[in-house]
């Protein structure tokens with residue numbers, strides 16, 4: 197009897213390992229997703245700012261050229277410290293030798309060129325909603341920056357990272373809704389632009405939408421606020437901002453997004469929001485107004 201149970205347990209373990217191996221397999225997109233495309237660098241720059249790439253990929257303090265995304269500044273999370281890598285076009289230490297498809301797979305599928313799963317501390321869970329055309333413009337913009345060679349890409353300080361990476365593959369099956377944003381025909385073009393910027397490049401959901409027990413965004417409470425995903429403090433709700441007398445109208449929220457603390461909007465400055473606001477200030481006004489229109493429609 198004991199032997200039978202042992203055999204059964206062994207069989208279940210083998211089955212479990214095989215199932216885990218299967219469901220955690222990388223699922224990259226193939227070249228068929230790439231349209232014929234002429235890069236628009238201006239659009240790429242807008243997406244770079246909307247996406248806040250520099251906020252995480254900035255260099256460590258003291259490095260010259262603070263404005264280039266050469267990586268290395270620590271990003272603290274509840275599971276450990278990441279050092280987001282160099283995404284300047286340096287061939288050896290940045291992404292200069294990546295193909296367009298490799299870049300699209302990183303942004304849409306959270307996969308590295310050699311098929312490893314990235315941790316969702318890199319918010320591809322939002323970037324996945326961007327259009328491929330926009331990602332190609334963003335890629336072209338990154339390639340147009342000055343290449344910075346970094347002496348070392350510091351390693352992630354996460355216990356068991358190599359094994360956990362494989363686990364991320366299983367997590368993605370449930371937590372990564374890899375669909376490109378679809379406009380809502382019942383809404384205005386400006387509302388749809390705002391909805392796209394918020395859910396895709398702007399990755400506002402990553403902080404403003406609470407997470408469930410499996411650390412996946414709980415979209416039944418879209419943008420309703422919750423504990424800060426980086427560990428400390430809370431993130432406010434973006435629902436019912438007018439009813440709660442937080443902002444008067446689209447122009448008021450637009451000013452807050454563009455000028456933040458300078459104009460006395462104090463709830464836009466801490467817990468990473470200061471960086472978001474700085475990035476928002478670089479967007480065309482039509483885009484911050486679009487974001488404001490969409491956010492203020494949330495009730």
Ligand code: HEC
Nearest residue numbers: 247248249252278280281283302308313314315317318319
């Ligand atoms: C909230 C922080 C955060 C933001 C914002 C962010 N990233 Fe990252 N990014 C990361 C982290 C962390 C990693 C490493 C993930 C890992 O090791 O699994 C990463 C990895 C990457 C990689 C893989 C690089 C490599 O060498 O493997 C690319 C490409 C990338 N990010 C591009 C971008 C772009 C483009 C933007 C802006 C649209 C952006 N990231 C915004 C945190 C961020």
Ligand code: HEC
Nearest residue numbers: 398399400403431432442462463464465466467468469472
């Ligand atoms: C890194 C996490 C993070 C991201 C990403 C983020 N926010 Fe925030 N946001 C915060 C925090 C934290 C606060 C509260 C800041 C404070 O009180 O100083 C905040 C505050 C705000 C407020 C003020 C709310 C109020 O009650 O006055 C608005 C509006 C806002 N965010 C909009 C956005 C939009 C739009 C995006 C996406 C483009 C975004 N946020 C992305 C963390 C984030």
